[in-house]
Amino acid sequence: MDHAPLRRRVAVRALVPDVLAVTTGIVVYFGIRGLTDGAESTAVDHAHDVLRIEQAVGLDVEDEVQAALVHLEPVATVANWVYIWGHWPAIVATLVWLALRHRVVFRRLRNAMLVSGAMGLCIYTTYPVAPPRLAGLGLVDTVSERSHSYRVLQPPAFVNQYAAMPSLHVGWDLLVGLALLAVAGSVVLRVLGVAMPLAMAASTVVTANHYVLDVLVGAAFGMAGWAVALWLEQRREARPAAVSTAPAAPRPTLPPPPPPPPFLPPAVSRPDGLAVGHEQRRPPATALPCVRGAVPQPRRAWGGEERRVVPRCEDRR
Numbered sequence: 618m619d620h621a622p623l624r625r626r627v628a629v630r631a632l633v634p635d636v637l638a639v640t641t642g643i644v645v646y647f648g649i650r651g652l653t654d655g656a657e658s659t660a661v662d663h664a665h666d667v668l669r670i671e672q673a674v675g676l677d678v679e680d681e682v683q684a685a686l687v688h689l690e691p692v693a694t695v696a697n698w699v700y701i702w703g704h705w706p707a708i709v710a711t712l713v714w715l716a717l718r719h720r721v722v723f724r725r726l727r728n729a730m731l732v733s734g735a736m737g738l739c740i741y742t743t744y745p746v747a748p749p750r751l752a753g754l755g756l757v758d759t760v761s762e763r764s765h766s767y768r769v770l771q772p773p774a775f776v777n778q779y780a781a782m783p784s785l786h787v788g789w790d791l792l793v794g795l796a797l798l799a800v801a802g803s804v805v806l807r808v809l810g811v812a813m814p815l816a817m818a819a820s821t822v823v824t825a826n827h828y829v830l831d832v833l834v835g836a837a838f839g840m841a842g843w844a845v846a847l848w849l850e851q852r853r854e855a856r857p858a859a860v861s862t863a864p865a866a867p868r869p870t871l872p873p874p875p876p877p878p879p880f881l882p883p884a885v886s887r888p889d890g891l892a893v894g895h896e897q898r899r900p901p902a903t904a905l906p907c908v909r910g911a912v913p914q915p916r917r918a919w920g921g922e923e924r925r926v927v928p929r930c931e932d933r934r
Contacts, residue, residue, distance in 0.1 A: 636716070642731045660747040660779035667746055667782060667828050668754075676829040679749050682822050683756050692823070693759050699820040700760055703813060704786050711793050719800045725846045726796040730789055733842030737785050737835075745779035749825040756825035784831040788839030790817040795843055 671677040686692045708730075715723035750758035790813045797810035814836070821827040827835075 638727065638731075642727075642734060656745070657747070657751075657779070660745040661752055663744055664747040664749075664752040664781070664828075667830050668752075671828060671830050679822055679825065679828060680754060680756060683825055686823050687757055687759060693763065696820040696823040697760050697763055699816045700786065700824050700826065703790065703817055703820070707813065708789060708793055711796060715796060715800070721850070722796050722799050725799070725843075725850055726792055728846035728849055729792045729795075729839070729842035731842075732845045733785065733788050733792070733838045736838050736841065737780075737783055737788070740782055741777060741780040744782065745777070746782040746831075747779050748781040749828060751778060758826075759824045760826065781827055782831050782834060783838050784818075784821055784827040784835035785838070786821055786827070786835070787814060787818050787832045788835035788837075788842075790814045791836050791839040792843060 794810040
């Protein structure tokens, strides 16, 4: 009997809760981002704060990078492709593949994305930051000017224009790379797992969608989500072990049964009143009565382990 269809149905049913969780998380994430579009002036002021921090630590290289690369048409095109197709299409494809082939790592990636996304939403709603292309820095928005695919994948109603900090483009691509490295059985997957977050980090700066500080904070949020996901996984694995090693409930103690009586062979009576066996049917301690003129003669008794002398009267002629 072929059990393959039954196994496929069971696998599909097991995937339904995970798919619902991921879909709900994505809808909530984009819904909140779209509804919390901050004021432009506040977002631009926060962007200048980010720039001042970068200048203090020597990370303000966004204008130099774009000035050197944006005029190279192949570089700008590749950066646009990576920014558009290397994010949600790559994430969804990886989630589907992991859900079908590696359920443990799928749950780990799912939990890491939900945790880091929740952390990012806290920043988006309380500290909106305008991206470099909208901060009045003279940088070119290469994605909007040279490609229309991005607006199809992410409609403007679900996009917060002032959610530059942190860059979850980088944070979530980093999580996908870690997931691929966790299950990689070939060199191709290992290279892809390392190249994805690096390429996304470069494209976000080249396309003027994020600052360098956004990239670093987004990567930190992704690593934090990965750490929480690993902790949840270890806790889930340790729960059955704790149950199996717990001491069993003590059973009620019952009094020990009485010992069985020892096996004793039945006694065999003898004509002279003695017994062979465990019952000691011996004559009294006094000597047996003798007839007149008889002299007591000793004789050995037979039977049993104890051999004693029993007096016997015999006539002397």
